[in-house]
Amino acid sequence: MDTRSKNMENDTLPDKGEEITKQPSGEEEKKKLPPKKGSVRYKLGAKWIKVLLFFITAFLAAFICVAFQIISSCDVVWDMSAAIAGDEQPRNKTGSYIDNTGKILTSDIEKLYAQLYIAASGAMRYGYDLGDEYIETLNNEIDGYYPDAGNIYIDIYSAPRGVRYENTEMHYYVSYGDKFSTNITGLSGGQTLASLKDKLDSLGDQYYIRFKNELTYGGTDTGRVYSRIYNDSLYTDKYEKSEPHLGLCKSYYDKDTKTHIFDASGVGSGYIYVIPEDQNLLYPVNKDGSFGEINYDGSKKYVYDSKTDRSSLKDVLDPLDDSDITIAVAVKPDKNDYAALRASDDEQLETTQFLIIGSIIASAVLAVLIIVLTLRCGYNRDTGTFTATRLVDAKFSSEVFALFMFAALIVTEIVSKNMYSTLPLTSDKSAYSSYALAAASYFALWVIGFGSFIVIVRKLKSGMLFKTSLVCMAFRYLFRRARKGCDAAAEKLDNTRFHNFTVSQKFFIRNIVFGVFTGGLVLLLVLAIIENWPVEDMGILEVYLTFYAVYFIWYFLSGLDYFHDSDKLCDKLDAISEGREYDGETMRKTSPFYTRFKGLDNLDEKIKKQADEMVKSEKTKVELVTNVSHDLKTPLTSIISYIYLLSKEDMSDEAKDYVKVLQTKSEKLKTIVNDVFSLAKAASGAEIKNERLDLAMLVNQTVASNSDITEKAGITLKTKIPDKSVYIIGDGDKLSRVFQNLYDNAMKYSLDGTRVFIDMQVHGDTAQVYFKNTSAYEMNFTAEEITERFARGDKSRTDGGSGLGLSIAKTFTEACGGAFRIELEGDMFKAVVGFKTVE
Amino acid sequence: MENVVNGTVLVVDDDRDIVSAIAKLLEDEGLSVIKAYDGLQALDKITSEKVDLLVIDIMMPRLDGLSALMKIRQSNNIPVIVLSAKSEDTDKILGLSMGADDYITKPYNPMELTARVKAHLRRYLSLGSANQSPSHDDIIRVGGLELDKQTHTVIADGRQSSLTATEYKILRLLMENAGRIFSAENIYQNVWNEDAYAVENTVMVHIRHIREKIEINPKEPRYLKVVWGIGYKIEKHGK
Structure with a gap:
């Protein structure tokens, strides 16, 4: 309650750093004590260290994310480089391109070739569009090499299929696919298309090179990409093994099906021509060199004639003006090259050694820091407990932080995707700003995401997570409402006749109802099985099962309530019987034990009232006795004084005897008054000053202080008292009175010449003192009678004593917490005083 | 070794018989006695006459013994014996802490009372606080x-x-x-x-x-x- 209210107060305070201590619990006490001030542990617990560590994690996370993206980008670059290498653009050890003779290629065109190749290849391989920015860069670069070349047009939308060079109008579109590039010996950049063409031509039937607006080239190959099989007007796409994937528009010969396939999908017409060898099919070639539409009707057969094909191609190839060809661009189709693997080792190491090693170290450090922060967050070095701060413990904040955390995760995903596509492929200086921006975004996202995570962990540790959660509070509220509703309903039920039943009757009814419902369930199940109900008819069973499940939960929980309530009842009974205050839970009004539970309160009250009254009446009694004894003492004082004065007067011997009697009797009266008074006081328990004392010494002192009387009385006293100390708790003055009285008693009533025994025995933790003597008179009374007030062994005797001796002994002993008893056996009188010993 | 002691004792008690009895007892021992029957009277007497010792009861009308004792103690150093029917330890402690030198409970033993009165007087007059010989280590x-x-x-x-x-x-x-x-x-x-x-x-x-x-x-x-x-x-x- 305390911390709650403190919490509330804090909410209104502007002080941010205010800490809320966790509610004290039993477990917490067992926890380690907070570290000593000034110790290393204490110093390490400083808040600024944790904040610093937190920002270090954000820094590391940002670094790792960006590094991974750069590495991924590099990966693309490597693959592209590898592809070039795979095209047998050999390089020397320093990485410069060389030709077959080992001459280093230095011309701009060579470099450009490589670059274009990279762009196209990368785009092709990874299936994403090249970034606009990159293309812009590329354009500018090419412009730099060929200021008069006009625009380099990179067809980004069909990028996978090729790169075109545009000079005012699109003149050339040259490409080659897969193996061709690797198989053409000596083909490199800087060659004219003519030389390229010648080269290709020299290789025989394998190449088609077409040009003008829609050019297609291709060659036969065993691989296939996909085929679209026409069958009447319907067609089906068939994707098949695509190794190697043919890059640009292509046609090839499929040996398995003996079919020529012309794929023109990449160059505008969007058709694939499937020309089975054994079928006749018109092969229209438009006059401008482009293909006409081929309609396959299934009846015409096309017989492939390389010559025809060739010649027709020749026709279109003829007008090729070599002088216009500036660049021959090649695209390597797919990732089936081992070249990438070949090139990876040194390239990777060179470029990314720092990033990879750095990332590994950073990841390790980050992992450690995350663990440390997760474990230690919220630790208060002053109290040694885990706390949450007021700032982050506002009501309903749990969900907000959870939301922050997930939002950060999602945004990171989006950002990383975005970054991936916009990050430059090469790491030139102009890209630094992009990396910085990316790093900043990751940093911010990490701070928000991981920060929220830490806050949630802190809440969890300090037990505030569910207290500050809207959902949990809502649930609690609903639960309370439901409980209230149930109670109200139950109360209504209790006001009916059901209320009058005894607990066992209620139990009986409950169990009967339970039996009926369960029986119904069993019956339905059996019916369903025997009758083999169709699925559609199971509805009733499902409804019943749902109802039964709800009922059973209620039955179970309310049953628990019954037992719990009876436990409470028993606890309360125990508390009352032990005189404790019952501090357990109260009982719900609807409980069948409620009235009894309340009844116990009345009982408890009554008992307490009686006890109070007893104390009160005892007090009144003591007051009465005090007053009476005072009233008695005043006249007695006069009497004693004047008798004394009288005794000094001259008078006859007879008169002197009378005065003597008066003196004795007045002394006795004084004794009685004092005894009555002290007895009344002791009975009320007032003025007992208990302390630790040696019982053996006390008895010894009593015996010793009376030794002269013993000698005079002519009675032999036998004592058997342990030499060692026997410690008890008691009031020394009162106990000396007890033993003095017992001693006096023994002396007074012992038969002459007999022995009086004072024994002390210690057994375990009890010590008992025995006073034994042989009575001179017949003891015609019981042990109970003798300790009654004003009892006297010999009722006729009137000399000495107030008759309160044993009564005082008993009362004083008991007032000090001891036990007193008298045992009579023939003429043997035995008084026993028992005490519990202490260390 | 019985010394003869002279002195004036003020006896205060609301019970006149007791005062008379004490007076008689003390006079028999050769002491002079002044009587008073309540606290105020006692205060009067102690200022008007030379008193060497005070025997005072606690429960008295007009001004009780303890209050009177406190007043007397403000200016007077004479021995004071409280004589009371209140016999509880707390009463004794209270009386002694208020400035009494002795506390005798009623009903007292006449011989004991006279002995104590004489003892206090002897100490006050011959070895008295006023001219007490300087104590040395021995x-x-x-x-x-x-x-x-x-x-x-x-x-x-x-x-x-x-x-x-x-x-x-x-x-x-x-x-x-x-x-x-x-x-x-x-x-x-x-x-x-x-x-x-x-x-x-x-x-x-x-x-x-x-x-x-x-x-x-x-x-x-x-x-x-x-x-x-x-x-x-x-x-x-x-x-």
Whole structure:
């Protein structure tokens, strides 16, 4: 309650750093004590260290994310480089391109070739569009090499299929696919298309090179990409093994099906021509060199004639003006090259050694820091407990932080995707700003995401997570409402006749109802099985099962309530019987034990009232006795004084005897008054000053202080008292009175010449003192009678004593917490005083 | 060794018979007595006449004994004996702490009363607070007890007591450590310089003898007390 209210107060305070201590619990006490001030542990617990560590994690996370993206980008670059290498653009050890003779290629065109190749290849391989920015860069670069070349047009939308060079109008579109590039010996950049063409031509039937607006080239190959099989007007796409994937528009010969396939999908017409060898099919070639539409009707057969094909191609190839060809661009189709693997080792190491090693170290450090922060967050070095701060413990904040955390995760995903596509492929200086921006975004996202995570962990540790959660509070509220509703309903039920039943009757009814419902369930199940109900008819069973499940939960929980309530009842009974205050839970009004539970309160009250009254009446009694004894003492004082004065007067011997009697009797009266008074006081328990004392010494002192009387009385006293100390708790003055009285008693009533025994025995933790003597008179009374007030062994005797001796002994002993008893056996009188010993 | 003491005693009690009885008792001993019957009268008398000792009751009309005592103590140093029917320890402690020198409960023993009155007077007049001889290291004083280490004499309430050597040693041990409780073994070891074994009786006998010699009423000792179950001690007096 305390911390709650403190919490509330804090909410209104502007002080941010205010800490809320966790509610004290039993477990917490067992926890380690907070570290000593000034110790290393204490110093390490400083808040600024944790904040610093937190920002270090954000820094590391940002670094790792960006590094991974750069590495991924590099990966693309490597693959592209590898592809070039795979095209047998050999390089020397320093990485410069060389030709077959080992001459280093230095011309701009060579470099450009490589670059274009990279762009196209990368785009092709990874299936994403090249970034606009990159293309812009590329354009500018090419412009730099060929200021008069006009625009380099990179067809980004069909990028996978090729790169075109545009000079005012699109003149050339040259490409080659897969193996061709690797198989053409000596083909490199800087060659004219003519030389390229010648080269290709020299290789025989394998190449088609077409040009003008829609050019297609291709060659036969065993691989296939996909085929679209026409069958009447319907067609089906068939994707098949695509190794190697043919890059640009292509046609090839499929040996398995003996079919020529012309794929023109990449160059505008969007058709694939499937020309089975054994079928006749018109092969229209438009006059401008482009293909006409081929309609396959299934009846015409096309017989492939390389010559025809060739010649027709020749026709279109003829007008090729070599002088216009500036660049021959090649695209390597797919990732089936081992070249990438070949090139990876040194390239990777060179470029990314720092990033990879750095990332590994950073990841390790980050992992450690995350663990440390997760474990230690919220630790208060002053109290040694885990706390949450007021700032982050506002009501309903749990969900907000959870939301922050997930939002950060999602945004990171989006950002990383975005970054991936916009990050430059090469790491030139102009890209630094992009990396910085990316790093900043990751940093911010990490701070928000991981920060929220830490806050949630802190809440969890300090037990505030569910207290500050809207959902949990809502649930609690609903639960309370439901409980209230149930109670109200139950109360209504209790006001009916059901209320009058005894607990066992209620139990009986409950169990009967339970039996009926369960029986119904069993019956339905059996019916369903025997009758083999169709699925559609199971509805009733499902409804019943749902109802039964709800009922059973209620039955179970309310049953628990019954037992719990009876436990409470028993606890309360125990508390009352032990005189404790019952501090357990109260009982719900609807409980069948409620009235009894309340009844116990009345009982408890009554008992307490009686006890109070007893104390009160005892007090009144003591007051009465005090007053009476005072009233008695005043006249007695006069009497004693004047008798004394009288005794000094001259008078006859007879008169002197009378005065003597008066003196004795007045002394006795004084004794009685004092005894009555002290007895009344002791009975009320007032003025007992208990302390630790040696019982053996006390008895010894009593015996010793009376030794002269013993000698005079002519009675032999036998004592058997342990030499060692026997410690008890008691009031020394009162106990000396007890033993003095017992001693006096023994002396007074012992038969002459007999022995009086004072024994002390210690057994375990009890010590008992025995006073034994042989009575001179017949003891015609019981042990109970003798300790009654004003009892006297010999009722006729009137000399000495107030008759309160044993009564005082008993009362004083008991007032000090001891036990007193008298045992009579023939003429043997035995008084026993028992005490519990202490260390 | 009975000294003759002279002096004026003011007796205050609302019970005239008791006042008369006390007056008679004290006059028989050769003392002059002034009577008063309530606190205010007592205050009057004490300012108007020369009083050497005051015997005062507590429960009185108009002004009770304790209040009167407090007023008197503001200006007067005479011995005061409270005489009351209130016999509880708390009453005694209260009375003594209010400035009384002695507390006697009613019904008193007439002989004891006269003995105490005389003891206090003797101390006040002859060894009195006013002209008290400067104490030096050889004299130990505890209340009305005085022990001279050089002459090995003990004076109790002005009367010289003749103690045996052992009794003197015991008393000296207890007086030097007034207020401290000694067990019988302690005393034995200190006085006899021997190992103590079952010495309770021996020590107690000596204690009883000392009491008979120094106490006015040995049954109700004021100086040498038994602490039951613990030991023996000399009561440390107010000052």
